Amino acid sequence: MATKEKKTIDKKLRNLQQSTQNGQDQMLTTNQGLKINDNQNSLKSGERGATLLEDFILREKITHFDHERIPERIVHARGSAAHGHFELYEPMSKYTKAKFLNQAGVKVPVFVRFSTVAGSRGSTDLARDVRGFSVKFYTDEGNYDLVGNNMPVFFIQDAIKFPDLIHAVKPEPHHEMPQAASAHDTFWDFISLMPESMHMIMWAMSDRAIPRSYRMMEGFGVHTFRLINEAGRSHFVKFHWKPLLGVHAVSWDEAQKISGKDPDFHRRDLWEAIEN
Numbered sequence: 001m002a003t004k005e006k007k008t009i010d011k012k013l014r015n016l017q018q019s020t021q022n023g024q025d026q027m028l029t030t031n032q033g034l035k036i037n038d039n040q041n042s043l044k045s046g047e048r049g050a051t052l053l054e055d056f057i058l059r060e061k062i063t064h065f066d067h068e069r070i071p072e073r074i075v076h077a078r079g080s081a082a083h084g085h086f087e088l089y090e091p092m093s094k095y096t097k098a099k100f101l102n103q104a105g106v107k108v109p110v111f112v113r114f115s116t117v118a119g120s121r122g123s124t125d126l127a128r129d130v131r132g133f134s135v136k137f138y139t140d141e142g143n144y145d146l147v148g149n150n151m152p153v154f155f156i157q158d159a160i161k162f163p164d165l166i167h168a169v170k171p172e173p174h175h176e177m178p179q180a181a182s183a184h185d186t187f188w189d190f191i192s193l194m195p196e197s198m199h200m201i202m203w204a205m206s207d208r209a210i211p212r213s214y215r216m217m218e219g220f221g222v223h224t225f226r227l228i229n230e231a232g233r234s235h236f237v238k239f240h241w242k243p244l245l246g247v248h249a250v251s252w253d254e255a256q257k258i259s260g261k262d263p264d265f266h267r268r269d270l271w272e273a274i275e276n
């Protein structure tokens with residue numbers, strides 16, 4: 001490169017650095033990148049007139065403001081997640097042509113999130129509740145998402161009942177109690193009318209329900225999935241996760257005491273296990 005050319009580039013770079021530091025030559029813009037020089041005065045119809053809806057800068061600023069908090073998820077709001085990898089030991093080619101289930105020994109990055117269902121974001125990890133077990137596989141052929149629970153059956157057989165199930169388990173509408181707990185009238189009312197819920201209730205109310213650690217609980221895809229192999233033949237399959245550390249739970253008495261002392265018990269355990 002000629003010395004003159006290099007000097008010009010160096011000068012441009014220096015100017016750019018200076019202007020990002022002192023804001024010189026940097027324009028205020030809308031979210032769409034349109035240069036503007038005023039976001040402090042809305043458009044009015046004359047000096048004493050009403051504010052005009054055609055002021056898209058005002059509308060963008062207010063709409064952005066109204067939406068800047070991400071609303072809480074209706075279910076599974078409380079959760080903790082970790083990055084890791086999935087390694088296949090045995091090719092599953094009899095069942096599927098998906099590459100990540102055919103190449104033994106290849107490590108596929110995954111992101112796994114564990115959650116409770118009913119409680120809000122800041123609720124205790126030790127709630128008597130189902131645990132969500134969601135896995136995102138980042139495969140060469142695209143992302144494969146699998147949601148599961150730590151119990152193999154489910155409350156309902158028809159997704160159209162899900163909003164009713166969740167409204168029933170969420171806190172009562174008139175006083176917003178109890179938090180992250182199924183033992184209240186609206187839930188029992190729902191269960192009493194839904195015989196198909198009984199099996200899942202037995203799991204949820206059992207001493208197995210509340211995991212000792214996310215590292216010590218099973219995962220189940222719950223649904224029956226259909227996989228297709230290279231020859232186009234399909235098989236029905238179930239996904240089950242088995243923890244190497246075994247399945248361990250805490251009793252209700254332990255859960256209540258831990259909730260008081262450390263509501264982040266499962267998150268802390270996951271964090272510290274990885275740190276260690």
Ligand code: HEM
Nearest residue numbers: 073074075076113132133134147148149154159162221222
């Ligand atoms: C039957 C009807 C069902 C409906 C309508 C439903 C609906 C939902 C909704 C709306 C969310 C929140 C998504 C978000 O805000 O990001 C969610 C999350 C979740 N659901 Fe379901 N669900 C159903 C059944 C199930 C079943 C059977 C399982 C277990 C296999 C399950 C496992 C999960 C998990 C693990 C999450 C959390 C995902 C994450 O960690 O990001 N759900 N579900």
